[in-house]
Amino acid sequence: MPYHSPVLLERSIELLKIDAHGSYADLTFGGGGHSRAILAQLGTEGHLYCFDRDIEAFTNLPQDSRIVPVHANYAHFARWLRYLNAPLLDGVILDLGVSSHHLDADTRGFSYRFDAPLDMRMNQQGNVTASMLLASYEERELAELFQTYGELRNANKLAHAIVEERKVTPLISTGQLAALVERVYGRGGHLPKILACVFQTLRIEVNAELESLERLLQQLPEFIKIGGRVVVLAYHSLEDKLVKNYFRTGRSSGVAERDLFGNTVAPFALLSKGVERACEEEQIENSRSRSARLRVGERVGSLKKGCINESL
Ligand SMILES: C[S@@+](CC[C@H](N)C(=O)[O-])C[C@H]1O[C@@H](n2cnc3c(N)ncnc32)[C@H](O)[C@@H]1O
Incomplete structure (x- = not known):
């Protein structure tokens, strides 16, 4: 490739x-x-x-x-x-x-196409991964991110679902996040676009x-x-x-x-x-x-x- x-x-x-x-x-x-x-x-x-x-x-x-x-x-x-x-x-x-290399890598967490650690750092020596971000941001901050960077409808609902989920189990893999997004938005034909927006939002924030x-x-x-x-x-x-x-x-x-x-x-x-x-x-x-x-x-x-x- x-x-x-x-x-x-x-x-x-x-x-x-x-x-x-x-x-x-x-x-x-x-x-x-x-x-x-x-x-x-x-x-x-x-x-x-x-x-x-x-x-x-x-x-x-x-x-x-x-x-x-x-x-x-x-x-x-x-x-x-x-x-x-x-x-x-x-x-x-x-x-x-x-780069396409980031999106095609099955270990770096940029894409929902592979189950991988929720990392998304372009510089692998960077301090904050997507998983850390999802564990530490307040619900309001998450909603704002998904709203502004992802232009996602129901951003509040997604942020709330993330906060509820992390009380039970930490979000550490792309597969977990993708399953959660699917629960919030349903399985329709719009799901790939929503997943792409969610992943893009996190990537933009992780890499400032x-x-x-x-x-x-x-x-x-x-x-x-x-x-x-x-x-x-x-x-x-x-x-x-x-x-x-x-x-x-x-x-x-x-x-x-x-x-x-x-x-x-x-x-x-x-x-x-x-x-x-x-x-x-x-x-x-x-x-x-x-x-x-x-x-x-x-x-x-x-x-x-x-x-x-x-x-x-
Ligand atoms: C779209 S790709 C560039 C592709 C390139 N023009 C080519 O022809 O192959 C973007 C690249 O920029 C790097 N990058 C993104 N943000 C950066 C930043 N703030 N500082 C340095 N490199 C960055 C990424 O790691 C990635 O390799």
């Missing part, structure tokens, strides 16, 4: 506008599909910083002296680039979330995915050349919203900082107005691409207003 099939590969690399002499960062290396495409256009003196918080991703590293591997959460981007004495970057790519993204976005401007690009592939509306808001306003909240004259002060301009999606053919071939939303920000000088509508 392939580690991961990259989504929107050609388009995302085209949007990076690779300079053969430049330096780039792939902050979500995974199976290395995007990285290999960048390397194919990079000259011998180029650099590619490859981050991943999951050590297993680095089994895919090509033997290539232009690569600098970084086993870390990209939330620590600035610290690492300073430590490595990296030059200003020409571009960064982020392909968010988990939105917090990491927010922290990273704030660190980017200092390390990217004027004219450099940040290409982001998001798979969840909340992460896409953070990215869109940040490129538009300089803040992931979407509330713009303004100068004395009322102009928006933001380090990036969002290239093109809408979001780009995978074409029908790719969506059929690679189901993961169906929820992909691609956005590009370009590092601009001091002031930025609205959105650049150039032909890309």
